[in-house]
Amino acid sequence: MPSIDISDVTKRYGTDTALEGLDLTVERGEIYGFLGPNGAGKSTTINLVLDFIRPTSGEVRVFDLDAQANALAIRKRTGILPEGVEPYDRLTGRQHVSFAIESKGADDDPDDLIERVGLSADAADKKAGGYSKGMTQRLMLATALVGEPDLLILDEPSTGLDPNGARRMREIIREENDRGATVFFSSHVLGQVEAVCDRIGILRDGHLIAEDTIDGLRDTMPDQTRLRVTLDRVPDDSTAALEAVESIDGVSSVTPEGRTLVVACADRAKTTVLHTIEDYDVTVEDFTTDESSLEDLFVAYTSDATPAEVAR
Amino acid sequence: MSAIIVAKKDFRDAVRSRVLLALTGLFALFSVGGAFLASRLSALFEEGGAESTLDLILALQTPASFLVPIIALFVGYGAIAGERESGSLAFLLGLPHRRRDVVLGKVLGRTGVVAVSILVGFTVGLLGLVAFVGSVSLVDYVAFTLITVLFGFVYVCLGVGLSAMTRSTTRAAVGAVGLVVVFWFAWSVLAQALLFAIEGELLPETIPGWFIAMNAVPPDAAYGSAIAAVLGAGQFTASSAYETQGLIDGGVPIVAKPWFGFVLLALWALVPLAIGLWRFDRVDL
Numbered sequence: 001m002p003s004i005d006i007s008d009v010t011k012r013y014g015t016d017t018a019l020e021g022l023d024l025t026v027e028r029g030e031i032y033g034f035l036g037p038n039g040a041g042k043s044t045t046i047n048l049v050l051d052f053i054r055p056t057s058g059e060v061r062v063f064d065l066d067a068q069a070n071a072l073a074i075r076k077r078t079g080i081l082p083e084g085v086e087p088y089d090r091l092t093g094r095q096h097v098s099f100a101i102e103s104k105g106a107d108d109d110p111d112d113l114i115e116r117v118g119l120s121a122d123a124a125d126k127k128a129g130g131y132s133k134g135m136t137q138r139l140m141l142a143t144a145l146v147g148e149p150d151l152l153i154l155d156e157p158s159t160g161l162d163p164n165g166a167r168r169m170r171e172i173i174r175e176e177n178d179r180g181a182t183v184f185f186s187s188h189v190l191g192q193v194e195a196v197c198d199r200i201g202i203l204r205d206g207h208l209i210a211e212d213t214i215d216g217l218r219d220t221m222p223d224q225t226r227l228r229v230t231l232d233r234v235p236d237d238s239t240a241a242l243e244a245v246e247s248i249d250g251v252s253s254v255t256p257e258g259r260t261l262v263v264a265c266a267d268r269a270k271t272t273v274l275h276t277i278e279d280y281d282v283t284v285e286d287f288t289t290d291e292s293s294l295e296d297l298f299v300a301y302t303s304d305a306t307p308a309e310v311a312r
Numbered sequence: 313m314s315a316i317i318v319a320k321k322d323f324r325d326a327v328r329s330r331v332l333l334a335l336t337g338l339f340a341l342f343s344v345g346g347a348f349l350a351s352r353l354s355a356l357f358e359e360g361g362a363e364s365t366l367d368l369i370l371a372l373q374t375p376a377s378f379l380v381p382i383i384a385l386f387v388g389y390g391a392i393a394g395e396r397e398s399g400s401l402a403f404l405l406g407l408p409h410r411r412r413d414v415v416l417g418k419v420l421g422r423t424g425v426v427a428v429s430i431l432v433g434f435t436v437g438l439l440g441l442v443a444f445v446g447s448v449s450l451v452d453y454v455a456f457t458l459i460t461v462l463f464g465f466v467y468v469c470l471g472v473g474l475s476a477m478t479r480s481t482t483r484a485a486v487g488a489v490g491l492v493v494v495f496w497f498a499w500s501v502l503a504q505a506l507l508f509a510i511e512g513e514l515l516p517e518t519i520p521g522w523f524i525a526m527n528a529v530p531p532d533a534a535y536g537s538a539i540a541a542v543l544g545a546g547q548f549t550a551s552s553a554y555e556t557q558g559l560i561d562g563g564v565p566i567v568a569k570p571w572f573g574f575v576l577l578a579l580w581a582l583v584p585l586a587i588g589l590w591r592f593d594r595v596d597l
Contacts, residue, residue: 013596047596047597050405050406052402052405052596052597053596053597054596071410072408072409072410075406075407075408075409076408080402080406080407082399082402082403082406083402084399084402085399085400085402085403085406086398086399086400086403087400087403088321088325088400090324090325090328090329091321091324091325095321095324096403099317099321099407100407102317103314103317103318103407103408103409104407104408140403143403143407144406
């Protein structure tokens with residue numbers, strides 16, 4: 001039984017489409033990283049799962065329950081760290097955690113949770129209105145952990161955290177997962193997801209454009225290379241030159257940076273690229289290649305290149 | 313149960329507001345002022361002595377009917393919209409609370425806050441009455457306090473109802489000010505204008521029942537009616553001035569009867585609350 005099952009969900013705001021026919025499944029017990037640039041629809045998806053908003057069409061199920069009809073039953077078993085959440089200015093950190101414990105009917109010790117997320121006891125006694133973004137994230141994580149939830153939903157959890165805080169966050173995600181919790185978390189930074197996730201899905205413009213394990217995603221572009229070609233000058237007919245390079249079989253993207261051309265392409269296309277450029281009466285002064293990192297893959301997926309071009 | 317948990321937290325949060333402290337202080341000041349005025353007036357008329365209901369009402373109803381709506385609307389208008397704006401609603405609703413539990417919890421918590429404000433104001437007012445007037449009927453005082461808390465609850469429902477209908481505190485605040493303008497000025501002006509349009513003169517010899525009824529409808533008038541019903545002091549209803557002179561065409565309409573004040577207060581509390589609940593339950597946050 002999947003923990004989250006989103007099928008054919010469309011969400012429109014007036015004439016704006018935030019999500020279009022989204023299908024997404026998070027299996028029980030996995031850590032699922034939900035990636036995409038800001039504005040891709042990640043928070044919309046999470047808000048649908050939490051029943052903060054309702055789909056225009058399609059179905060959202062959590063623990064095999066309808067997200068809207070059974071919102072209460074779902075939230076009893078779910079820990080949530082919403083994006084951009086603000087604490088109550090006039091309540092202390094500890095009061096927030098105690099309130100979450102009372103709300104969930106759990107029997108956690110607030111001090112244990114506060115210590116676990118790395119919030120000092122002193123800070124927990126202060127009013128949350130004076131908290132930094134990082135302290136707020138820690139506090140909200142503490143409230144999300146209340147009652148050993150079966151599902152943790154974390155929207156951009158590393159926002160405002162220093163490297164120590166981000167590491168602590170990853171450790172907690174792993175610990176919770178080891179305990180048996182399913183973790184679904186979103187980020188616009190690949191590095192945070194790469195380190196902990198079993199599977200990642202990449203969202204762009206309201207579409208899930210890739211979904212696989214990290215290794216699986218690497219395999220989709222096994223021979224991808226990034227070629228940096230430095231020329232003696234910009235070709236006279238630079239537009240035609242760019243188009244010629246772009247049209248080479250195996251080239252997925254071409255970005256001019258002054259006299260340098262950055263070409264993402266398959267290994268086999270390298271020599272063709274160099275020859276093609278030289279056809280435009282310029283001399284290649286230097287060129288370097290490097291293996292594509294997952295970061296490049298992510299950028300390729302989420303920038304202007306279409307998925308079809310990336311996969312080529 | 314969930315609504316109670318929300319109410320407790322909300323009370324703890326909202327009662328710490330500095331503006332509320334200032335409004336409560338102002339309320340206490342007006343209550344003492346009312347007590348002083350009451351002692352002067354009762355000395356002037358020499359009627360009923362220090363324990364007369366008149367003293368109590370002069371001392372406390374006047375400041376209450378102006379300041380309780382302001383305090384309650386101030387406490388209520390941001391209850392939901394403010395949390396939507398700031399983002400703390402995501403924390404609240406991320407926990408297992410239904411949206412209606414949140415709205416009801418807010419109403420309970422903020423009514424508690426307003427009740428504290430009223431109790432502080434009236435306690436100071438009571439001390440003033442004892443000092444200036446001599447003594448006061450405690451039964452009347454308690455009854456009066458309870459009805460005033462009910463009155464505060466009505467305006468909290470109006471405020472929270474408004475707050476649940478919009479995602480902007482600015483709009484909720486405009487709505488709250490609008491309510492005050494409607495209930496304090498526009499309503500009676502409209503009634504007067506209608507009277508002129510229908511009867512052809514500003515002060516007809518006999519007042520039609522509908523005019524009396526219409527003036528009895530706003531929550532502030534209903535508060536007066538409810539006090540009259542409990543304290544048996546009929547001179548404080550909206551219709552009393554006309555009634556005693558036998559000027560009402562066809563007797564006092566049911567809407568203007570003192571006991572009907574409770575019905576009106578209930579309607580003013582529950583209708584806006586129901587609309588707010590209905591709207592908030594369906595909206596995208």
